Amino acid sequence: MTVINKRLSNVRSGIGLTRQDKLRGRKQTAFFCAMTTTAILSFSALAQPLSQLSTTSDDAGLSTSPPMGCHNVSVQILGSGGPELDDGRTSSAYVVWINDSARVLVDAGSGSSVQFGAAGATFESLEVILLSHLHTDHSADLPSFVKGGYFTDREKDLIIMGPEGNDIMPSTNAYVSSLIGKNGAFKYLSSYTIEGQDDYTISTKSIGATTFEQPFKRNVNDSVSVEAMTVNHGPIPALAWKVKANGCEAVFSGDTNDKQGNLARFAKNADLLVLHNAIGDDAGQVAKNLHMTPTQIIDIAAQSNAKQIVLSHIMKRSEPGLDALTEAVTVVAEGRVYAAEDLMNITLSEQE
Numbered sequence: 001m002t003v004i005n006k007r008l009s010n011v012r013s014g015i016g017l018t019r020q021d022k023l024r025g026r027k028q029t030a031f032f033c034a035m036t037t038t039a040i041l042s043f044s045a046l047a048q049p050l051s052q053l054s055t056t057s058d059d060a061g062l063s064t065s066p067p068m069g070c071h072n073v074s075v076q077i078l079g080s081g082g083p084e085l086d087d088g089r090t091s092s093a094y095v096v097w098i099n100d101s102a103r104v105l106v107d108a109g110s111g112s113s114v115q116f117g118a119a120g121a122t123f124e125s126l127e128v129i130l131l132s133h134l135h136t137d138h139s140a141d142l143p144s145f146v147k148g149g150y151f152t153d154r155e156k157d158l159i160i161m162g163p164e165g166n167d168i169m170p171s172t173n174a175y176v177s178s179l180i181g182k183n184g185a186f187k188y189l190s191s192y193t194i195e196g197q198d199d200y201t202i203s204t205k206s207i208g209a210t211t212f213e214q215p216f217k218r219n220v221n222d223s224v225s226v227e228a229m230t231v232n233h234g235p236i237p238a239l240a241w242k243v244k245a246n247g248c249e250a251v252f253s254g255d256t257n258d259k260q261g262n263l264a265r266f267a268k269n270a271d272l273l274v275l276h277n278a279i280g281d282d283a284g285q286v287a288k289n290l291h292m293t294p295t296q297i298i299d300i301a302a303q304s305n306a307k308q309i310v311l312s313h314i315m316k317r318s319e320p321g322l323d324a325l326t327e328a329v330t331v332v333a334e335g336r337v338y339a340a341e342d343l344m345n346i347t348l349s350e351q352e
Contacts, residue, residue, distance in 0.1 A: 070248035070271050072099045073348045075310075078115035079107075080340035082278055082315045083137035090115050090342050091137035092313050094252060094274065097345070098245045101125040103224055105145075106241055106252050109137040113144035119343060123149040124156070128220050130228075131162030132254030133238040134175050143179050143186050146202070154200050161205040161218070161228070163237035171206040207239060212262035215242075229266050232259035234290040240266055248348045250274070251306070255313065258292055264303035271348040273306035274340075276313035280321050294318075294325045302332035308348070309333050312340035 074097045081089025091109025095102045095116065102121035105112075108129060116123075123145065131139050142160070162172030170178065180189040180202070191197040209230050210216045216228040216239075227242040233255045240263060241252045251267040252274045267273045278291040292300070301309050309329055314322060322339050330337045338346060 068247060070348050071246050073097065073246050073248040073250070073271075074345050075250050075272055075274070075348065076119050076121075076345040077310070077312060077340050077342060078112045078119060079109045080312050080314055080342050080344075081109075081137070082313050083110075083135070084315060087314070087316050087319075089314060091140070092132075092276075093138075093141070095119060095121055096243050096245070096250060097121075098224060103127045103245070104220070104226070104243050105129045106243070107132055107138040107254075108141045108145060110140045113141045113148055115342060116145070117148075119345075123152045124154045126158065127156075127224060128226065129158070129160045130226060130241045130243075130252075131160065131172060131239075132241060132252065133163055133233055133236050134169050134172070135236065135255070138255070139175070142176070143189065146180055146189050146192060147186070157201045157203065159203050159205060159220075161207060161226075163230075163239050164206045164208040166235070166237055168235050169237055173204045173206045176202070176204045210239075212260070212265055215266070229262065230260075231256035231263065233257070234286075236290075242266065242270070248272075250348060251304075253292075253300075255291060257288060257290060258296060258300065264300045267300075267304040267306050270304065270306040272308045272310065272346060273301070273304055274310045274312055275300060277311045277318050277322065277325060278313050278315050279318055283317070294321060294328070297325065298328050298332060301329045301337075305334050307335040308346065309335075309337045310340050310346065311338065314340060 076095045076097060078093035078095055079090030081087045081091055083091060090111035092107045093109050093112030093115065094106040096104035096106065102125050105126060160172065160176055165171035165174060178184050180186050181193055182190045184190060192200065192202045195201050207216045207228050210228060212229055217225065219225045224245045228239040231238050231240045231254060238254050238256055240254050240256065243250045249270045250272040251270045253263055253276055255276055255278065256263065275297050276291065277294065277297060279287045279293060281293045281295055283293065311322065311326060326337055326339045338344065
């Protein structure tokens with residue numbers, strides 16, 4: 001327990017979280033000597049091994065280094081909390097850094113736009129915003145990002161993707177329109193939703209029901225792609241997201257009770273899996289219809305074989321058991337386990 005707490009303390013202090021490329025290359029050289037015919041005959045037994053090691057001038061320019069594994073990607077926790085006012089945490093949000101630039105924002109809970117700036121991220125570099133669902137603690141700061149972006153040099157279009165709606169919740173398209181559309185609450189920002197009206201254009205994509213077998217997939221650009229799978233969050237349409245870049249995979253569970261039982265498979269062998277720990281095992285049925293219990297989290301962490309695990313979306317009702325849960329997940333998990341803190345930045349890399 002002391003070792004685990006010390007390791008987690010180091011993580012929270014930022015120790016060992018600097019970005020680094022773990023690719024190691026090897027250089028090989030060969031030296032060939034001229035031999036007389038007599039010498040060659042004398043050492044004819046070595047002819048086959050030497051021929052296997054030799055290279056021609058045509059081969060000299062070919063790299064013998066292995067393909068690069070996961071590199072130059074990290075996930076920073078902008079908000080590690082839920083919707084509570086007095087938990088001392090920003091609501092849920094994560095930024096995925098790729099090649100030292102903030103490229104992907106996953107959720108935009110209350111306070112996350114301020115944390116985005118505190119993290120040193122720039123709005124100009126952002127490629128896509130992914131919403132797991134439309135509860136306020138995951139989406140309320142969206143207009144703040146757009147308004148804040150006015151004071152930047154952004155010229156590149158931006159896409160916002162999230163779930164389709166139902167009788168209780170709007171679709172992502174309708175949600176964004178209700179905020180910054182022509183008839184939205186902040187309609188003075190509507191020029192960003194109309195092609196050619198401002199420096200860049202915001203488009204939206206509502207994602208309907210998907211499955212583990214047939215997830216939603218989209219290439220954001222040549223080097224970044226995302227996948228989404230429908231998860232159960234009670235009556236609220238919700239998605240788990242996977243971000244792929246530079247040979248890395250980061251998976252974000254969002255809020256779910258994993259009723260379908262597919263989360264571990266969706267996150268199989270991921271470089272990082274973020275799991276939301278909002279309730280305890282003794283929670284009531286209503287809460288369990290919305291969220292995973294600690295027992296479920298332990299099982300998912302073990303079955304996923306994810307290289308690193310983050311326990312996030314911490315609430316006052318779940319925080320008392322956080323240390324014990326972190327220790328329990330550490331026992332079964334493939335690699336390191338982190339109890340989330342605001343602005344913690346976790347490097348993804350090939351595990352040796």
